Amino acid sequence: MTTTIAKLEKIRPESLWSKAWKRFLRHKLALFGLSVMAVLLFTAIAAPVLTPYSPIKQDLRNLRKAPTAEHMLGTDGVGRDILTRVLHAGRISLSVGLVSVSISALVGIVIGVAAGYVGGKTDMLLMRLTDMVMTFPSLVIIITVAAATGPSVYNAMLIIGLLTWPSIARLVRGQFLSLRTQQFVTAARSIGVSNWEIAFKHIFPNTISSITVAITFGMATSILMEASLSFLGLGVPPPTPSWGNMLRDAQSMNILEGMPWIWLPPGIMIALSVLSINFIGDGLRDALDPRSLL
Amino acid sequence: MLAYFIRRLLINIPLLVGITIIVFVLASLMPGDAVLAMISSDTPVTDDMIKMRQGELGLDLPLHEQYLRWMGNIIQGNLGYSFVSAESVSKMIVSRIPATLELMGVSLSISIILGLTLGTISALKQYSWMDYGFTVFGFIGISIPDFFLGMVLVFVFALKLKWFPTSGFITAGEEFSLADNLRHVFLPALALALVRTAVFMRYTRASVLEVLGNDYVRTARAKGLLQNVIILRHVMRNALIPVITIIGVNLGVLFAGSVIIETIFQWPGIGMMFINAVTGRDSPVIMGYVLLTSMIVLASNLLTDLAYSLVDPRIRYE
Secondary structure (H helix, E strand, O other): OHHHHHHHHHOOOOOHHHHHHHHHHHOHHHHHHHHHHHHHHHHHHOHHHHOOOOOOOOOOOOOOOOOOOOOOOOEOOOOOEHHHHHHHHHHHHHHHHHHHHHHHHHHHHHHHHHHHHHOHHHHHHHHHHHHHHHHOOHHHHHHHHHHHHOOOHHHHHHHHHHHOOHHHHHHHHHHHHHHOOOHHHHHHHHOOOOHHHHHHHHHHHHHHHHHHHHHHHHHHHHHHHHHHHHHOOOOOOOOOOOHHHHHHHHHOHHHHHHOHHHHHHHHHHHHHHHHHHHHHHHHHHHHHOOOOOO | OHHHHHHHHHHHHHHHHHHHHHHHHHHHHOOOOHHHHHOOOOOOOOHHHHHHHHHHHOOOOOHHHHHHHHHHHHHOOOOOEOOOOOOEHHHHHHHHHHHHHHHHHHHHHHHHHHHHHHHHHHHHOOOOHHHHHHHHHHHHHHHOOHHHHHHHHHHHHHHHOOOOOOOOOOOOOOOOOHHHHHHHHHHHHHHHHHHHHHHHHHHHHHHHHHHHOOHHHHHHHHOOOOHHHHHHHHHHHHHHHHHHHHHHHHHHHHHHHOHHHHHHOOOOOHHHHHHHHHHOOOHHHHHHHHHHHHHHHHHHHHHHHHHHHHHOOOOOOO
16 A cells, blocks of 8 residues: 555656756757856856956057967957957857847737737737837847947847847737637636736746747847847947957958957857857757747 | 738838838937038038028928928938938939849848758758758857858958958959859858758758648658659648748848848948948938838738748638
């Protein structure tokens, strides 16, 4: 008797999250992405301890030096250590990505929930707004807004966040529309649960897994957008390093041709971080949303 | 069908008006003053002269009246005049559009051919090492910023191997020749093509896999049809339907997405015109460009819907 109970306890169903975690661990690319991201995050956070140089202070005795033991990735046009700058740039670029995707998720969720749960006129108006923001060619409009507001880290975060929410809003709305007709919602309503609680306590948790996936891919997009903006001189203003503005140096043919150590590292860092995040996103999608085909 | 199309067209009108309002507000927020931008620093001007010129341009009117004037001009096809060169914005756009369209066309052809081929192979050999390799390639494709890829291509193929020129539309100082022009368009087109190759490949793979599971494919196999006939006539025809949507949506994105590549490669299209206008705070040109690209995105979405219903007779709009 006691043994059967022990057995029953053993086969107790796993929670959804632990199942998802196991599926995630089987995804080799996602694990690769996760490890690379862990290293990138660590080196970004620990940047001041990892190298003895300043990312900003110029050193006019060491201009454009090719990689040596002292400067492992060489120095740039005003003698700053490239490795130091690449690590410090990681702090800026990753935070811009993180903050802008948070803004975008917050706006997207609020609008998506309002449209999908309230429905009717509200839904129609909000969806027209979403369509409008979506119709804007995002890079073009982001460049225009950035040019109007002037380059700054905070502007970059805000602009990218406020123009990339439509995809999340549509996702949340779609899920709410299909979930709100389900029986558990009718049941909750029949026992007098308030609208607010139905929306956020009963329906919203069901959308978290797809929102997580969307946020991960959104983070990759945000990092790419920051890089483009800063590359054009409209994002993170120098001398603060970001991967995008470090690539500006390569606009000179001399540097592009003769000093690849100046421009290759920041470019590789952008590609590597975006690639890792995309791998993680793919793993999360397989783990959390097994039905999706793509 | 026609009624559906007209309704979709009408829905887009308020959308377009909303876009013009936002574009206008953005442009008026731009730092810098049109009149101050026009006068050169060595001619002495009085404040009265500046006021007078502002009056001529309508810059002293309240914002909503300025907007209505601007809209009135746009409807008549007048997008205003560049602050920098005093050229008509519509003329500037018209003269630069062919270069952008050429770049887009070449780039899109590369990505459609590569994307559809790789995607189909990937699906037919699902879970093979090739499928796996293409998938990783696809991820790399969407992760490298196009301007960085452009730099790497210039570094390798133009500066080191000297197979292609580094930038420009044709070799400076030479007569226009198509071969020379195509050599110039290749690298920027390739840099732009990678992302879309990856996207098309993924969609084609998913779509082919879905079609392969259908009963009629099994029937075709049972009839003893050749593999190639099955793939071309039965699978591809159906699998391409969703892919067309993605290509259509990407038309608009591509049109607006070439700005940085055009700048890096000094490709004289409207993207480079836009970036120069942003640097020079030339707001009529900026407004004209943003308006045009938004309209093209709207139009390409609409055309995609239309194409979708033409290739798939199962879709009916009421």
